[in-house]
Amino acid sequence: MEDPIDELATTIMKKCETLPPLSSKCCIYRIPRNLRKINENSYTPSLISIGPFHRGNPSLHAMEEQKLRYLHRFIQRNGNRDLEDYLTASMKWEKEARDSYLATITLSSIEFTEMLVLDGCFIIEFFLTWQGNTIDHNDRIFHRPALSQAVLRDLKLLENQIPLFILEILYNIAFEDNKKVPSFLKLTCECMIGIGKVPKHFQKTKMLHLVDFLRTYYLPPEREEICYENQDWDFPDGxxxxxxxxxxxxxxxxxxxxxxxxxxxxxxxxxxxxxxxxxxxxxxxxxxxxxxxxxxxxxxxxxxxxxxxxxxxxxxxxxxxxxxxxxxxxxxxxxxxxxxxxxxxxxxxxxxxxxxxxxxxxxxxxxxxxNRWKAILRQDYFNNPWSMISTIAAIVLLILTVIQTYCDIIQLQY
Structure with missing residues (x-):
């Protein structure tokens, strides 16, 4: 009989050999449990699932039909392209997209590609509708402002992401020869942040997904790597x-x-x-x-x-x-x-x-x-015009009293 230790070692080594390779491109994560347990609702989509983590959630199923409607509308924006073009391009980048997720995605190649195209085209069409001046009177989202805000909120959740480069690929296919539409970055700035121009630092920054897009926008304009040899500091008072x-x-x-x-x-x-x-x-x-x-x-x-x-x-x-x-x-x-x-x-x-x-x-x-004395003067004696006048009058009276006292002393001496 085989030694049970040898058998166990063989089993463990086989598991190690079948592990999927780690990727340095990972950027979409499950929320750590210690953060999620404090406020789970802040990390969970309320209306729509984007990406694989919440795919198939029954409570989000109602929006799957809307994804198909938005996909159909998006494809019609370029009569020279059909659905096969978007699927082919997405499947070409399947491995890079899978590597963006921390967890191993068990979806088949067909299922994963379908998800990328459906979710990606939905996001782009949602942005285009948000930015546009006219809205289809049958649109189920934008004729109910609370729903459009809920969708936008869900697009800013870390677990509800697909890679940004997939969105750019789909957008560029649809508007490859159209110079009248804004760039994808400009469109995203208008919808996600509410500004009409692309910040300069966006042009030289590779953004990973929509949450990273938001973070990149809010970063301080001039920042250097901070490394203090002396960590002698404390948080201030209230x-x-x-x-x-x-x-x-x-x-x-x-x-x-x-x-x-x-x-x-x-x-x-x-x-x-x-x-x-x-x-x-x-x-x-x-x-x-x-x-x-x-x-x-x-x-x-x-x-x-x-x-x-x-x-x-x-x-x-x-x-x-x-x-x-x-x-x-x-x-x-x-x-x-x-x-x-x-x-x-x-x-x-x-x-x-x-x-x-x-x-x-x-x-x-x-x-x-x-500095504290100045604050006391400002807050207790100069905090409004009347207290300021009273304080100045008291100071003047004190000065006059001192002068009068001094004069009386001088007169007594002579």
Whole structure:
């Protein structure tokens, strides 16, 4: 009889030999369990499945018919191309597309290619309809604004992606000779971000999918690799404490919400509009960075920094009153709960924390007694015209009293 240890070793080695090769092109991930359990709804599509991870989910089945309708409409945009052209091009890039997923995809070649074409053409046709001025009166999505917003939200989920290069291939086939349509990047900017031009850095950046597209847009315009030999920094106090210590808070109208600066005692924070889907978008950007960009975690660092500024609802009120947070759907309690939960389960590197220098300079500024004294004067004695007038009058009266006392002393001496 064969030694049971030898038999077990042979079995394990056979399993090792049949493992699929790892790819460096992996960029579409399942959400890590430690993040998903905090708020599962933020990572789960509510209306439509894109890609293989949620394919076949019965609760999303209703949109499969709409995918076919959008596919048919998309193919009609170029009379010189038929469905076979799109299928052939997608199948040619099947291996590269499969390599984009962390998990092994068990779909057959035919099923996988069908998914790429159906989902890819749906996304492009959705963007074209979003950007267009006329909408088919029979369209089931755009005649119900809540549905179009729900679809757009689902397209920003990490688990709901197909590679961006597949979308570009399908788009270029449909509009190969049409100079009147915008570039695919411009179309995506209009629909995903709401801007009419392609940022300069997009031209030299390879974006992996729509979540990476969003992250690339929000990245700081000038960023260098951060590596501090000295990691001697701490998170600052809550924003209300900073304000009482002399820090002036100003809202920055820059829509790049990551671009936080501290200069000459002024903390500039871009405004953040909290809408129904903001939490979902932030969470998926955070999850993508945790999986793919652990040393370039700008969004993770952002939510950690904002979390450090929000110790309680009083801090939320300061940010709302200064226009930093535009909180349309909820209360201060909702905002406090959002930022206290959104950073749970995340990891970051102290040596590459993007706001380390901001934290260090904030703490140094607040330790200077003169800055706190100025803040007390500003907040307690010069916070409105009447208190300012009263304070100035008191100072003038004090000066006159000192002068009168001095004059009386001089007269007594002579």
């Amino acid at each position: 924003i209300s404490e900073l304000y009482e210590s002399g820090v002036t808070l100003k809202v920055d109208k820059d829509d790049k919400f990551l671009n936080i600066k501290f200069e000459n005692g002024i903390l500039y924070i871009p405004e953040l509009m909290l809408e129904n889907h903001t939490e979902s978008q932030l969470r998926n950007l955070v999850a993508f960075e945790q999986c793919h960009y652990p040393r370039e975690s700008y969004v993770v660092d952002y939510v950690l920094f904002l979390d450090s500024l929000i110790y309680d609802k009083k801090d939320v009120d300061v940010l709302v009153n200064h226009g930093v947070i535009l909180n349309s759907p909820g209360s201060s309690e909702d905002v406090y709960r959002l930022f206290s939960n959104i950073s749970k389960g995340t990891t970051y590197s102290r040596g590459s924390f993007y706001y380390a220098d901001v934290c260090r300079r904030l703490n140094e500024y607040c330790k200077t007694p003169w």
